Amino acid sequence: MAQVHALKTNAAGSVYANLGLSQQQMSLIESVAELAQERFAPRAARYDETAVFPGQDFDDLFEASLHAPAVPREYGGLGLGPYRGDVFTLWMMTKEIAKADLSLARCWEGHVNSLVLLDGLATEPQKARWFKGVVQDGDKWVAWSGEPQNRAPGEAASFGTTTEAVDSGYIVDGTKAFCTSAGGANWALLLVNTAGPGGARHATASHEGLLLLACDLSDPSISVESMWWNPIGMRATVSHVVRFDRTHIPAANLVGTPGAYISEGWQTCFIPHYAASFLGAAEAAFEYAMAHIMSQHKEGDPYIQQRIAKMAIDVETAHLWLRHVATMWETGSHDEARIAGSRARHLIEHLAEDVVRHAIRACGARSLNKPSPLERIYRDLSFYVRHDNDDHILAMIGKSMLGQSHDPSFYKP
Ligand SMILES: Cc1cc2nc3c(=O)[nH]c(=O)nc-3n(C[C@H](O)[C@H](O)[C@H](O)COP(=O)(O)OP(=O)(O)OC[C@H]3O[C@@H](n4cnc5c(N)ncnc54)[C@H](O)[C@@H]3O)c2cc1C
Known part of the structure; x- marks a missing residue:
């Protein structure tokens, strides 16, 4: 013990x-x-x-x-x-x-x-x-790409921006969704494409037109549309729809060269970072379960013992994977790290969900009664892991093993 x-x-x-x-x-x-x-x-x-x-x-x-x-x-x-x-x-x-x-x-x-x-x-x-x-x-600061191009059933409007180069800089017009920290952040790095809507994640056009524009969010041409955001979890990320009404971004606010976000693989730096967050949720669920079980004196139950064992192994495994990927970044094995980060992210999504499932099984129905932290973790995690599609992550990993062309940033099929 x-x-x-x-x-x-x-x-x-x-x-x-x-x-x-x-x-x-x-x-x-x-x-x-x-x-x-x-x-x-x-x-x-x-x-x-x-x-x-x-x-x-x-x-x-x-x-x-x-x-x-x-x-x-x-x-x-x-x-x-x-x-x-x-x-x-x-x-x-x-x-x-x-x-x-x-x-x-x-x-x-x-x-x-x-x-x-x-x-x-x-x-x-x-x-x-x-x-x-x-x-x-x-x-x-925050980085905003989100421009899903297909409407979900019941969604009144579609999302997307256009970006036009002018002498003094750029004019961004339209909407982005999933704008985390909308209303709270001061600056956003806008991932926009001069070839048309879709941001980085949902663009069909070549990534050569993909720009990173630093946008001062106090600009009066920018408004937050708060009606759209009403999810099951991750509610406090306030990932609202943000409207840009012909927002002018000075040329001095262009960050890096067009297309560098994809060609230099920057998204791959952030993929294991999401996994670190999943692990935090899992560890909190594990700690909740430990405290709950001890307070109810259920330590002697053999099924609970097994669930505690599984949770402990899952949490430890996730740490080891993150350590493994971090070492690659820290020792200059960057090409290896770019794909290994997705392997870690895939595995840690499942480990984290496994921990939460065991915690709920071990603690029972009251653990899902508000204001139980486990109830919030369950909702938050189930939503947050949708940030990328695990089926596509796995397919990308398989393609990389098979020597096929693959998208390590956004897993486009
Ligand atoms: C809590 C949270 C916060 C976020 N914050 C940010 C942020 O700050 N900045 C930001 O840029 N993004 C952010 N995102 C957005 C996120 O990265 C995605 O853009 C968003 O999840 C896409 O929404 P969707 O899954 O409903 O739509 P879609 O992208 O349309 O995906 C729906 C499903 O279809 C699949 N799919 C998509 N394209 C294809 C295809 N061509 N063929 C087959 N299947 C396909 C997807 O994999 C997915 O399973 C956030 C997401 C979440 C959940």
């Missing part, structure tokens, strides 16, 4: 013991874990119920100087990231946040992934300008 119980503890526990983290890395993760458990977890149910952006949580991260993890040290950040020699610490920070609130973790990922993109693709003057805003003012 002592060993399993140690798994339930956070950064100081045995779950991190053999993952190659230094004392300094552990204490960074521990700082996030403390904030997450003491402040974010108690707020999660209210943010979920009211579908409100978790702004206070971001304020706390900023006050604790944890808000700029992927900003390079020379610009005042923590200098973490896939191309900075330490991505595992970053993923474990995210995992601790996801343990408290999976919606918050999605907003955080959007922010952090945008910082990774700026670090990798922006010019020095752009970095100086935007990283200052993050480090000194607590600016929150």
